[in-house]
Amino acid sequence: MTLLDITPRTSRSDRLATLPVAIIGAGPIGLAAAANLADRGIDFVLFEAGDDIAASIRSWGHTRLFSPWKHLVDPVSRRMLEASGWQMPNPERAPNGTDLVEQYLVPLSQLPQIASHIRTEVEVTAVAREGMDRTRTRSRKVTPFVLRIHDANGVDELTARAVIDASGTYRTPNALSSNGLGLLGMEEIADAVTPALPDVLGRDRALFAGRRVTVVGAGHSAANTLLALIELARSEPDTQVAWMIRNTKAARVTSSPDDELADRAALGGRVDRAVADGRIELVDGFEIIRARRAADGVELVGQRRGEVVTHETDVVVNATGFRPDLDMLREVRIELDDIIEAPKRLAPLIDPNVHSCGTVEPHGFRELTHPEHGFFIVGMKSYGRAPTFLLATGYEQVRSVVAWIAGDVVAASAVELVLPATGVCSTDVGGGSSCCS
Structure with missing residues (x-):
């Protein structure tokens, strides 16, 4: 059998x-x-x-x-x-x-x-x-x-x-490191890292208000958090928002006219406009290698376009999927x-x-x-x-x-499944989550 x-x-x-x-x-x-x-x-x-x-x-x-x-x-x-x-x-x-x-x-x-x-x-x-x-x-x-x-x-x-x-x-979230292993130095910065989808405008507001925040991840969870952060920045102008992805494009949140879920289709466009307007700093092509405490916050060390670079921030949101x-x-x-x-x-x-x-x-x-x-x-x-x-x-x-x-x-x-067309393509395994259904 x-x-x-x-x-x-x-x-x-x-x-x-x-x-x-x-x-x-x-x-x-x-x-x-x-x-x-x-x-x-x-x-x-x-x-x-x-x-x-x-x-x-x-x-x-x-x-x-x-x-x-x-x-x-x-x-x-x-x-x-x-x-x-x-x-x-x-x-x-x-x-x-x-x-x-x-x-x-x-x-x-x-x-x-x-x-x-x-x-x-x-x-x-x-x-x-x-x-x-x-x-x-x-x-x-x-x-x-x-x-x-x-x-x-x-x-x-x-x-x-x-x-x-x-x-x-x-x-069980994915690691922040681009190689999928536990991030070197994570113990040093653990208190500055939050899981995906924090309540930026509510319960967790004090953690982000007036601080430098870096959202890591290329998916919809990252996009939701980024939009909440730029909303927070309207009333807390010292809040700085950075978006770090390991590829040169966040395919998962790219807006598509073919997506039957209107809210999801609009999400990518809103993030793209915020990047274009300078409300979000896009740090693309950044492959995180390690992290460490810096004199003024947290430092992420990685490779970007073949060079070793660093990125300083106060808070890291792990939206890597x-x-x-x-x-x-x-x-x-x-x-x-x-x-x-x-x-x-x-x-x-x-x-x-x-x-x-x-x-x-x-x-x-x-x-x-x-x-x-x-x-x-x-x-x-x-x-x-x-x-x-x-x-x-x-x-x-x-x-x-x-x-x-x-x-x-x-x-x-007799399995049958009728889903709304996604209009979403992806080639980045582990780059983000699909929140929310």
């Missing part, structure tokens, strides 16, 4: 059939997986490392998404919510992250068929097979998964019949693309080195299958280091995966 055999194999273990499906991550995709499992009457447990659901989105809740509501709600979740009296907000309006959480994800998480299955403040640190490391094959497919968890009570292990990893990538946490998966058999660390069969559809403007091809459990039977990576994490993920893609992924787990081969195979 080959890896791509689409017929679910009947377990020989009665015990396996009694165990729940484990979902890692209670963001939009993890909650959608929970809704699909609940809809099919399949037991599950949903683990969230944060102190509440959608912890990562809450951290950038001030940021407006590109997609309108009609592209942000999982169809099965919508049906379940509407049965409880919920009404979807204006389908054509794009919410911010806080709206998405409060108006959709929280009500979804509070549905009786989902709420009792959620465990917050529980971090999954490893996945394996019960009593097996990754080298043992005999009876592997009918052996339960074991998840090692850390919570307020300490360390424990729980078993599951299948695992859906929807943990995302927000907690994200990568999947693979350490937790060392003892399961996964098959990833060598370049972007996405599932092998999904990678050709999303690789930013070759992916052209337009829509993502429909894909489901087949493209997400690994040698580890019953284990799936979904959502943003399934895209590895590729930056073009949309929530609608993840919803279709989990619909197909859950149908496969349920033994419904027809539904699992």
Whole structure:
């Protein structure tokens, strides 16, 4: 039997059939997986490392998404919510992250068929097979998964019949250094570095007001932060804004008339105008090598057009994109693309080195299958280091995966995905994130 055999194999273990499906991550995709499992009457447990659901989105809740509501709600979740009296907000309006959480994800998480299955403040640190490391094959497919968890009570292990990893990538940003390794000197400047999408005009205002700020990254997260900073500079005129990219052009935020998401299409143009007007200093072609403390702030050392150069600043915003946490998966058999660390069969559809403007091809459990039977990576994490993920893609992924787990081969195979045309091309792996869907 080959890896791509689409017929679910009947377990020989009665015990396996009694165990729940484990979902890692209670963001939009993890909650959608929970809704699909609940809809099919399949037991599950949903683990969230944060102190509440959608912890990562809450951290950038001030940021407006590109997609309108009609592209942000999982169809099965919508049906379940509407049965409880919920009404979807204006389908054509794009919410911010806080709206998405409060108006959709929280009500979804509070549905009786989902709420009792959620465990917050529980971090999954490893996945394996019960009593097996990754080298043992005999009876592997009918052996339960074991998840090692850390919570307020300490360390424990729980078993599951299948695992859906929807943990995302927000907690594992790419390094500031251009070679992908941890930045030399990072320990010296750590207190001057912020993660992507800080709340420049709100919670984090004091960190940026009146200071020299350098945003590193070529994607939409960088662009959102740059626009917030020039808005801040209007009321705090001593604020200086620099934008550092390692290529000569930020392809991901280039405006395109072909982009059906109007807010995203306009983003690049606004940044370009700010650069042209001198409100943003563009530092292009800068490959960061190391960092160090300077007498008057932070100094980034790099190569630019063949020469060693330095750049001084007070605050650095790391908007270089994200990568999947693979350490937790060392003892399961996964098959990833060598370049972007996405599932092998999904990678050709999303690789930013070759992916052209337009829509993502429909894909489901087949493209997400690994040698580890019953284990799936979904959502943003399934895209590895590729930056073009949309929530609608993840919803279709989990619909197909859950149908496969349920033994419904027809539904699992009938994948359909209609996305807005992106109008965005990219050739810079790891240069930025696609925030926001």
